Amino acid sequence: MFGLYLHIPFCEKKCSYCDFYSLESTEHIDAFVNTLLTEIDLRSPVMPSGACPAEGRVEAHTSVFFGGGTPSLLSPEAMSRIITRLHERYTIAPDAEWTMECNPGTVTPERLAAYRTAGINRLSFGVQSFTASELTFLDRIHDADEAVAAMTMAREAGFDNVNMDLMFAVPGQTMETLSYNLSRMLQLAPDHISAYSLIYEHGTPLFARLKKGLITPTSEDIDAAMYALVITTLTDAGYEQYEVSNFARPGKQCKHNLTYWHGENYIALGPSAHGFIDTTRYWNHRSLTAWTTKVNAGELPEANRETLTNEELCTEYLFLTLRADGTPIAEFEQRFGVDLRSALQPDLGHWIDAGFVIDNGTTLRLTGEGYRVCDEITVKSIQFVDRVPSSLRSSG
Numbered sequence: 140m141f142g143l144y145l146h147i148p149f150c151e152k153k154c155s156y157c158d159f160y161s162l163e164s165t166e167h168i169d170a171f172v173n174t175l176l177t178e179i180d181l182r183s184p185v186m187p188s189g190a191c192p193a194e195g196r197v198e199a200h201t202s203v204f205f206g207g208g209t210p211s212l213l214s215p216e217a218m219s220r221i222i223t224r225l226h227e228r229y230t231i232a233p234d235a236e237w238t239m240e241c242n243p244g245t246v247t248p249e250r251l252a253a254y255r256t257a258g259i260n261r262l263s264f265g266v267q268s269f270t271a272s273e274l275t276f277l278d279r280i281h282d283a284d285e286a287v288a289a290m291t292m293a294r295e296a297g298f299d300n301v302n303m304d305l306m307f308a309v310p311g312q313t314m315e316t317l318s319y320n321l322s323r324m325l326q327l328a329p330d331h332i333s334a335y336s337l338i339y340e341h342g343t344p345l346f347a348r349l350k351k352g353l354i355t356p357t358s359e360d361i362d363a364a365m366y367a368l369v370i371t372t373l374t375d376a377g378y379e380q381y382e383v384s385n386f387a388r389p390g391k392q393c394k395h396n397l398t399y400w401h402g403e404n405y406i407a408l409g410p411s412a413h414g415f416i417d418t419t420r421y422w423n424h425r426s427l428t429a430w431t432t433k434v435n436a437g438e439l440p441e442a443n444r445e446t447l448t449n450e451e452l453c454t455e456y457l458f459l460t461l462r463a464d465g466t467p468i469a470e471f472e473q474r475f476g477v478d479l480r481s482a483l484q485p486d487l488g489h490w491i492d493a494g495f496v497i498d499n500g501t502t503l504r505l506t507g508e509g510y511r512v513c514d515e516i517t518v519k520s521i522q523f524v525d526r527v528p529s530s531l532r533s534s535g
């Protein structure tokens with residue numbers, strides 16, 4: 140797997156909880172598109188090891204993800220220009236997944252049909268809730284009816300792969316309103332659901348209100364009960380949980396997210412975007428101005444980059460795969476020279492006995508019960524890196 144991520148840093152209005160980089164004004168959106176095309180050109184010769192265009196060994200991208208921000212603020216024409224340029228500069232698999240994040244308040248049937256024609260084949264709607272007071276609390280620009288209409292429009296435009304985001308542990312939310320939100324979402328039959336607990340990110344308006352004592356956050360017990368309700372409701376409805384927060388119909392797992400969670404390479408473009416190639420992580424300037432200045436000077440707009448040690452790569456790989464669809468035992472040994480089953484003892488035995496982890500012979504995977512205590516398990520499991528082999532720590 141090999142991903143491509145493009146960050147589109149514009150929103151109609153900032154949501155109170157959001158710490159993604161985005162601007163409320165779309166004044167510079169046309170100039171942004173031109174600069175993004177230039178960054179595509181600048182970045183395209185950078186290939187991961189093992190792929191050499193000159194020798195005809197090219198690793199095709201299996202997923203392209205337009206995130207933000209609100210990519211659905213881009214006109215279909217702009218999206219089409221970007222997609223055309225990506226095809227010119229990169230080798231993209233014919234069956235690649237092309238996702239665009241959409242705010243339900245920004246779409247029309249015509250726009251969605253045009254995005255589909257341009258090559259987008261997967262949509263991700265930030266729905267969050269169907270309860271008016273919760274949407275207002277989160278400062279969302281859409282209401283429940285618009286979320287329903289967006290899904291109808293998406294299906295009519297030919298999208299057969301649609302995600303919806305759902306949020307729980309919103310102050311004021313009850314088990315009843317969460318249950319209502321889940322049932323409204325299930326009535327729309329999305330192919331994929333991402334369900335997240337509200338996080339109070341530093342620097343957001345919501346965090347400031349929390350610090351001033353203006354908000355009573357949901358208690359840990361209720362948060363846990365809500366998460367349990369989400370897991371039970373969605374798995375009973377036929378969705379497979381394949382990551383702590385992600386649920387999919389069979390065959391509809393998000394390829395792009397699996398690229399992240401399997402420790403595979405992804406190139407990232409746009410302000411604040413983070414990429415990962417082989418052992419190096421880079422991140423672009425989190426400022427439209429700084430990013431634009433660099434790109435227009437013909438330089439990669441990276442704020443910084445770091446090369447991960449073997450120990451860090453091992454820790455990250457174990458953490459990400461265990462929280463997702465499981466850690467492949469043979470591949471782990473091949474990558475890091477560590478017998479995972481032995482390294483995780485005696486904890487692994489306890490987790491299996493308690494029904495939190497399954498060893499199916501090839502993979503160690505969390506169960507539904509295991510996902511509920513996944514923070515505890517993942518934190519404990521990565522501690523083995525401190526105990527075992529010195530070869531792991533010295534070979535990075």
Ligand code: SF4
Nearest residue numbers: 150153154157207208
């Ligand atoms: S629409 Fe999405 S990216 Fe924009 S502010 Fe809201 S949550 Fe953040």
